Amino acid sequence: MQSVDWTIDGLPEETQKLLRTYVKDVTKVYGSELEGIILYGSAVRGEFLPGRSNFNLVLIMSSYDLATLKKYDSLHKRWSKDHVIVPLFLTVDDIQSASMAFPLEYQDIHDCRRLLWGQDPFVGLKIDTRYLAAEVLQALRGNLLRLRQRLVEGRSTEEAITILLALSLTALLPALRGLQRLLDRPVVGHAEPLLKDLEAALAVDLTGLHDALLLKRGQISPGQKETPRLMDRYLDGLTRLVSAAEARIR
Incomplete structure (x- = not known):
């Protein structure tokens, strides 16, 4: 062995x-x-x-x-x-x-x-990126659409919002790194500088995404009243991000 x-x-x-x-x-x-x-x-x-x-x-x-x-x-x-x-x-x-x-x-x-x-078959692998733009846009828009649907399914409870924020952000991060590639920006591995870089590149406010990252890491506990407001900020930031990405890539 x-x-x-x-x-x-x-x-x-x-x-x-x-x-x-x-x-x-x-x-x-x-x-x-x-x-x-x-x-x-x-x-x-x-x-x-x-x-x-x-x-x-x-x-x-x-x-x-x-x-x-x-x-x-x-x-x-x-x-x-x-x-x-x-x-x-x-x-x-x-x-x-x-x-x-x-x-x-x-x-x-x-x-x-x-x-x-x-063995590692990814060594030397040449990845065809002809369809990267389509997959990135699908991942971004799809994330937003699924989040809306799951909020309704979960009845927008505090527990559902907390879970969905973490799930949405986790799924979003690979797409954001793909977006950096499409914008010819250096790809950032860590989430916080990644969000900051795209805020600057696309001129959008991603405060809601930063807050969701803190929640995911257990660094904040918004509580019953603040959690829905956090989701509102997240939805607003994600919507603006998707629109800005679509405008830049198309």
């Missing part, structure tokens, strides 16, 4: 021990079917918050069918409580052939990843 005695800068040692145990569990379950395990997202970017952030992973498989996916059931039961969400199951062919269809996601993984075990 390959060594998992690596370190990840900025990640607490207890969190790294947790990841090493996860890697050992996955390799034990999949054996020769598994070709690589890749970590990406906040845990690599230096923004991981233990107890709040999720682990985002890619499992590189030799192939997969229903039986292969079913094997993960026991792993999900064991690891979901530790914020390990179900990974992406990909083959090398998937990665090479689908980069044109998912340039936003693949570029985000490519730029901020860490190999935990096995």
Whole structure:
């Protein structure tokens, strides 16, 4: 078995021990079917918050069918409580052939990843960005539309708003990095400077997004009266951001 005695800068040692145990569990379950395990997202970017952030992973498989996916059931039961969400199951062919269809996601993984075990097929990968603009605009506008829908579904309660703000912002950040690429600006990994950069580039007020980031990190607790106001600011900022992005990219 390959060594998992690596370190990840900025990640607490207890969190790294947790990841090493996860890697050992996955390799034990999949054996020769598994070709690589890749970590990406906040845990690599230096923004991981233990107890709040999720682990985002890619499992590189030799192939997969229903039986292969079913094997993960026991792993999900064991690891979901530790914020390990179900990974992406990909083959090398998937990665090479689908980069044109998912340039936003693949570029985000490519730029901020860490190999935990096995082989890394993202090394040297050429990502086709011809359709990046369309995917970024779809992600931005789609985020806004889904947020409105889910607010109605959740009856706009304080609990629903708190959950939806974090979910919306988390999904938004990769699209914002894609937007930076389209605007020919240096891509910023961390969320706070990313928001500040786009505020300057697009001349929009993103106070609501900054507040949502603080809420997501547990740095503010708005309370029953202020939470709806925070959502109003977030919706206003997101709407302005989407409109400004569409005007600049089209």
